[in-house]
Amino acid sequence: xxxxxxxxxxxxxxxxxxxxxxxxxxxxxxxxxxxxxxxxxxxxxxxxxxxxxxxxxxxxxxxxxxxxxxxxxxxxxxxxxxxxxxxxxxxxxxxxxxxxxxxxxxxxxxxxxxxxxxxxxxxxxxxxxxxxxxxxxxxxxxxxx
Numbered sequence: 001x002x003x004x005x006x007x008x009x010x011x012x013x014x015x016x017x018x019x020x021x022x023x024x025x026x027x028x029x030x031x032x033x034x035x036x037x038x039x040x041x042x043x044x045x046x047x048x049x050x051x052x053x054x055x056x057x058x059x060x061x062x063x064x065x066x067x068x069x070x071x072x073x074x075x076x077x078x079x080x081x082x083x084x085x086x087x088x089x090x091x092x093x094x095x096x097x098x099x100x101x102x103x104x105x106x107x108x109x110x111x112x113x114x115x116x117x118x119x120x121x122x123x124x125x126x127x128x129x130x131x132x133x134x135x136x137x138x139x140x141x142x143x144x145x
Contacts, residue, residue, distance in 0.1 A: 059066065
């Protein structure tokens with residue numbers, strides 16, 4: 001009679017039990033990570049509030065010194081950054097001018113020449129259309145007068 005009982009495949013049982021267990025592990029992991037991050041967020045907020053409470057009187061006392069010093073530091077930093085940017089732009093312009101006057105192949109020269117020719121063609125077309133329109137208007141004025 002033992003041969004008449006249906007046989008159950010062990011691999012089949014493992015796959016059936018796997019998704020609920022896997023989902024439970026996912027939920028437990030997500031809950032643990034979420035709780036840990038919430039605790040860290042709370043600690044960070046608490047530390048920030050305490051630091052603000054401690055630093056506020058100091059900032060009020062030293063604000064006549066710190067505000068102008070902060071403004072000066074910001075202006076000095078902006079000046080150095082602007083100076084570096086202008087220096088880099090000037091160096092790039094000088095390198096470009098040297099290559100241009102030396103007759104060396106310039107980067108993007110073909111595109112610039114193509115754009116120049118396209119603009120010249122378009123300008124010629126516009127000039128021709130304007131001339132035709134002017135002649136047409138002149139004919140209408142002379143024809144009606």
